[in-house]
Amino acid sequence: MTTSLNPARMALWDDNPSAVDLLGFDTVVAAVEGALAVEGLDPLTIGIHAPWGGGKTSVLGMVEERLKGHSGYVVVRTDPWEYDDHDDVRGTLIAEVLHELEKKFKGDGEVGAKVKDLVKRVSWSRVTKAVAKGAITMQWDPVEVIEAFKPKARETPESMSGFRPAFANFLKDNLPQVKRVIVLVDDLDRCLPDAAMATLEAIKLFLSVPKMTFVLAADQEMVRDAIAASLDASGRSEIFANRYLEKIVQLPISLARLTADETSNYVALLLAAGSSPNNETYTSLVEHCRARRQAGQTPLLADLDRLAWRPDESLLKLADQIATGLASDKASNPRHVKRFLNAFGVRNQIAMTQGLTIAPAVLAKLYLLEDRFLNEFEHLVSLSEAERQELIAEWEEWGRRETEDRPGKVSEETRDWAAAEPWLAAEPLAPYLTLAASLTSLVAGANLTDEQAQLVADLSSPTETIRTDALGRIEGKALPEQRAVVAGLFGRVRKLETIVDLVSSLVEMAKARPELADEIADGIRQSCWHRLELRNALELAESTVPVLSGLADQLETDESVDPAVREAVRIARGQ
Structure with missing residues (x-):
């Protein structure tokens, strides 16, 4: 039995990790499970690397589900980015x-x-941090303050220096039935540099003992940059970051x-979720694709x-x-696809x-144009129906390729889009374009x-000559016109992949x-703040306009804000 695509039942997908494996991640999960069974790899740290939206958290969830069936494993799921105590990430993880x-x-x-004895070491360390910061000094007796700073012998319950051997002995002597304690660490690449570094320190300095395994889900480049930023004062941060990460992550x-x-298979399976008669038929389709993937048979949907x-x-x-119409960076990323x-x-x-009433294929072609080529889409909206x-x-x-005469105000990059079916020339597009303009605050409705x-x-173009020409054209305009263009630019922010x-x-x-200057500064602070890039930080820091240099402060x-952006301001000011 076949069922046509039902637009009324199209599923919506959230940003949460997927519980259904549509991408063949089970091979990665099996590799992690196999590594855990190798006795010589102990202790072990595994890194699952992918950019934002690449499926790391989904894989971590599948690993957790798979390991639940192993009686000799203790699984701990943690997310340092969500810790309440950001001042002591290391102690919180331990x-x-x-x-x-x-x-x-x-x-x-x-x-x-035994756990209580070990926790005492962590607790005392955290109390000492609080005293050192002056957070609770007024509540302490002076004798207790002095005692807090007194060096502790390795064998005392208050010493973190003796934590690692004590923890190793605890796992060996008190938990002989446990083969591995597996800590699944998510979102390390979302942490600020010091928090990311503290997490890695906890793993390397205190918890890396026999029976311990860590699985880190993170964008490797982001973590490496966090290490470098945390150690920037050393003058050898980049080299050290590479070596440090390689030393910690063995696999x-x-x-x-x-x-x-x-991508095409993935999109089809996502769309099919809203068209299948019930969960059982959809599960059968997913399992069919999985079996063909494991057997090396392509295409999966055959x-x-x-x-x-x-x-x-x-x-x-x-x-x-x-799948073919999406920009390559979006088509290769599961979260962007969803x-x-x-x-x-x-x-x-x-x-x-x-x-x-608009056919899904027609709607898809129009939305692909809007998503990838906003300038051309806005121009299309602004025209009369005949034009x-x-x-x-x-x-x-x-x-x-029936002609080589490219229409005006159409970029060369749109040729493949125009060549793809369905053909739109005879379609009544005005109602949909009006709807799209109202939804996205396009310039035609502004x-x-x-x-x-x-x-x-032109002012938001990635081509410098186009921007320079536009700046020259707007310079002679009256202030109300310039103010309208500024408003148009801020209205465009949320539709652009990059606003640099x-x-x-x-x-x-x-x-x-x-x-x-004041309204531009306010707009940058309200609409662009967390999307500013390094070049923007340098431009603000070097600006002679006081309100913009104040933004840099x-x-x-x-x-x-992204630590790299903050660091760019310091570099621009020679700090």
């Missing part, structure tokens, strides 16, 4: 491992007593980026007729259209509720003239027109 062991063996009084495993075929239910050809064709499908699904739902049909007809002829809209597009060029133009406009001290 305490979390100890408390998990205490909970696991709560019926064993000897284990409980690095990198999750591969999706290929074009894998030989479907023997299943009780299979997705319709229109769904598979739509999956191919989306976000695109969510936005696509929401658009379709809203269109249906407003009585608009729009004429442009699309010329555009698609050029895309199919009371901008065509000239102002073009300035907004847009912010550069705003910085130049504030320098050329001081009357705009705020960047430098705001710990919620």
